[in-house]
Amino acid sequence: METPVEVFNRSSSKSFTDYLSLGKKLEILNSQNKLQIDSSIKIAILSSSSINGVSDVMVAQCSSFNVFPNIYTAEYGQYAQEILNSKSHLYSFNADLIIVNIDFKAIAESYELLPYQKTIEERRSWLVETIIFFESFINEITFKSSAMVLLHNLAVPVYSPMGIIESKETYGFLESIEDVNRGLRDKYKLSNQVFIYDFNGFCSKIGKTNILDYKMYYLADIKVKPQFIPDLCSEYSKYIQPLTYKTKKCIVLDLDNTLWGGIVGEVGLEGVHLGPTPEGRSFLEFQKKLLALHNRGIILAINSKNNEDDAMNVIKNHPYMALSEDCFAATRINWEDKVSNLKSLAEEINIGLDSIVFFDDDQINRDMVKTFLPEVVVVDLPKDFSQYISIFESLNCFETLSLSSEDFKRNEMYQAEKDRNKLLKSTTTMSDYLRTLNLIVFINEVNINMIPRIAQLTQKTNQFNLTTKRYTEENIQKLINDNNSRIISIRVTDKFGDNGLTGLAIINTRDSISWQIETFLLSCRVIGRKAEEVLLAYIINDAKANNVKFVFGYFVESKKNSLVRNFYSSNGFKKIDSTKQRDTWRFDTKNDYLYPSYIKYKVL
């Protein structure tokens, strides 16, 4: 058994025919049950012209990100029947993505050939009718299907019989087509289901005089020349990747000859190429392109073989460094091999290796990463650094279907974590460190709004979890309604930011003499800051106030919670029982349990 991406990696060059045969091969493997498919998507394609080959090429390209698509290509020209008939295969196929490619020639052949046979008024009403034409089809689809709809806009022709005076027309032929595109874009701007695909932009990129080969058109109604089909499919991939959760989150960058020209260890800050010179401009622009992605939520990190001081000197002090130190969520500037560095970066940033794109000018480093970490996307930077930008812009793996406020905040959160670690290194003792953090712990009896997060914490927390009991949302709901149970949560903030709801205890209070802490856990993010002691202090002091004599705590060993084996003993509890299942600890409320002195807390 092989995965699609393994088959992809074994195939070599990537011309149209290569993709065709790779796609066919994958389909054969799949039909023989020899393909291990982890991720799939159903795509329906409706087209007004012949699009033979698109399906095979899509299968081939999707294999590059380990997706095997199930594609239904409707007979060309049959889009109206497919859309209007609710019993058509389009709907029984139950697609996740429906691509609608209705081209200008197909809907307005005579207008294209004899545009000025239409009067101004007729051109204006053509605009209105055309938008309604598309809108009514889209309405039908969205009424009958929940699939995402990708609607091609119209390729605006480059020829007008008016020639150079086309632009002087009161309401010109080309203008009317541009207005269709503008109208469609505006109409679906706020839709989460319908996306307008800028096919006109695509045709411009390829070249409008190249994309349509009249011979192919007359022979077989082919309107995208076969050799450009991979380019078109690659555009569709931009939508398929986020739909199948294959979007990349993080760019890991080398420094020398990647972010600047030259080797800083040899030429120093003054010697590196970066800035408005022929050798330096490409690096400056490359950095700005990276910054623009960073600003919309893509994480950046550094993986470089260098003396850290040399490299940081450039990053901090070079006048044309567009990316500041703050832009990088984590850095590995050392003499370790790049593979181990990438692994530890992924761990520190807390993302999968399959979310990483790696840029390095050095072929050996790239090959090593490709060999040992095949899940990382390795960009083959050319020797000629003036080509970096075009390579960068051709990457289609950072697409997202919408931006959330999280995306904009993400970098701040990583930056705050980095600052915390740095502070930890620079302050001498733990309590000094904690004092400088300005920790505030907010203590809260759990209410129904918090149920999803509370259930999630019990399900996900492994290390700092005394009993590792998992609760569903329904379980938590019941406990909230139960007078004999209390759920207490903590939210931790510090001077770098808000860590959110990160700890909780579930207490059984049925017995008025003794309370039992059934669950006590803390999210990894805030381990090591004594926030747990605030939570425990709150519980014990509250027990005291309610004349409860004992607070019981339990430790149930799991594969991952050895960290807290001694938690109760180091907090004044006495072990009173130990069985295979669990240790039982008891705190006598005659004793005092104080809040940690340097942490502020607020009971909400």
Place this chain on the structure above:
Amino acid sequence: MTSNNQKLMKLISSVLNIDENSINNHTSPENTESWDSFNALVMVSELESEFEVQFSIDEVYSVSNVEDIKNALIRHGIIFN
């Protein structure tokens, strides 16, 4: 250097997904399953870019086997030894 004949065989084998050695002058849509109307057009497009020539629609219609392709290329000045 790759001869034009080698180039042509490689191209046909790649478009039709068949072994180069199985191709001869009489290879045609009649005896080759993968040589359908779509692959015929793909072949036209690939031949045009590989040999930097332009075929007319008449020429496309006149081809019924590999020998015809060679003759068409020869008419456009491509030399086969």
